[in-house]
Amino acid sequence: MHTAFFFAIAVIVFSRLLFQWGEKELTWQRALLKSFVESLLLLPLYNDYFYGLALGILAFNTVAFGADQLGENKYLYRFLIFMAYVVGFAFLMGEKQFFGNFHGYVSQVIEYARPKNLMVQYAQKIGWHKLSVLLAGSLVVVNEVNQLIRYILSKLKVEPQIEMENGRHIIIGQQKDLMELRRGRVIGIIERLLIFFFTLSGNIATIGFILAAKGFTRFKELENKNFAEYVLIGTLLSASLALLVAVAVKAVIG
Known part of the structure; x- marks a missing residue:
């Protein structure tokens, strides 16, 4: 799977961790703010599909707002929404990619910063793909796994x-x-x-x-x-x- 896929998953899970931590419910104001933050963080991936991806993110957060009003079942729906993100991004950023890679301008900025920034140098040493996968995996372990566990505990x-x-x-x-x-x-x-x-x-x-x-x-x-x-x-x-x-x-x- 393409590096952009894991980068996008990391962004989405980080945003969910920030706005839907634990018992915190998603109000419509927070849903709008969450959509804005996700769109902003995903800017490196936008080429010709900016509006489509931004509208898709807004649609997902509208569904997430409704799901958070469902009491105990909200943890199941939160996890299912995450899986929908995974499937959607896998379609957009799989072998038949719509996005190809990070936006050219972002790549230029990273290349410019590399000689001057130790964090960028370290990231390039590890490899952007490996770093994106590790970041996405660790965030999934922190937040998404917790959603599934809470649902199972409540059902049992x-x-x-x-x-x-x-x-x-x-x-x-x-x-x-x-x-x-x-x-x-x-x-x-x-x-x-x-x-x-x-x-x-x-x-x-x-x-x-x-x-x-x-x-x-x-x-x-x-x-x-x-x-x-x-x-x-x-x-x-x-x-x-x-x-x-x-x-x-x-x-x-x-």
Whole structure:
């Protein structure tokens, strides 16, 4: 797949991370701003199809705004919208490319900056294609995998619930423990990024130490059966999907 495809995916996922992080819902104002930011960041790819791509981005964000009003199912629709982006960009930037490559003017600017900018020199040393693939893969691990995990946890009804003490009895309420979900999201992101990069570097054995360390830090909390199910299912999903993305990235970059 062309470098432009992975660059576009990285831009879209970065924007979704910025505007739709966690429980943050997409209002119509944010949807418009998100469309503008994505169009601006994708300017290097615009040749003769500026208006078509910009209108397509606006249409996707209109659908995303509607999907975010659907309660628990919003996480599924967020993931499906991401997959629609993947299919759409694969069509536009596959072998029969409409865009060809980065815009000529952008290429000239990069070439001009190369002797003077260490970051550009380092990027060219790694290779723009490899860098785009790694960036897209790491952002997918951070955000898109989290959307899928949240949906699965909600459908399995293993999300942590707020516990209230009533005399000597502990009553588990019907309200989700948002603080624990936020904590779990951050831990999951760190865990997936470590698994992602350790897999790419071939240090598979290190993944066991990561999972063991996570279990050790939450050992006391695992006495609660409901919480233990949440941690176990979430960890297995998180680690498996991070491994899957890492294997796919490794196959692309060789």
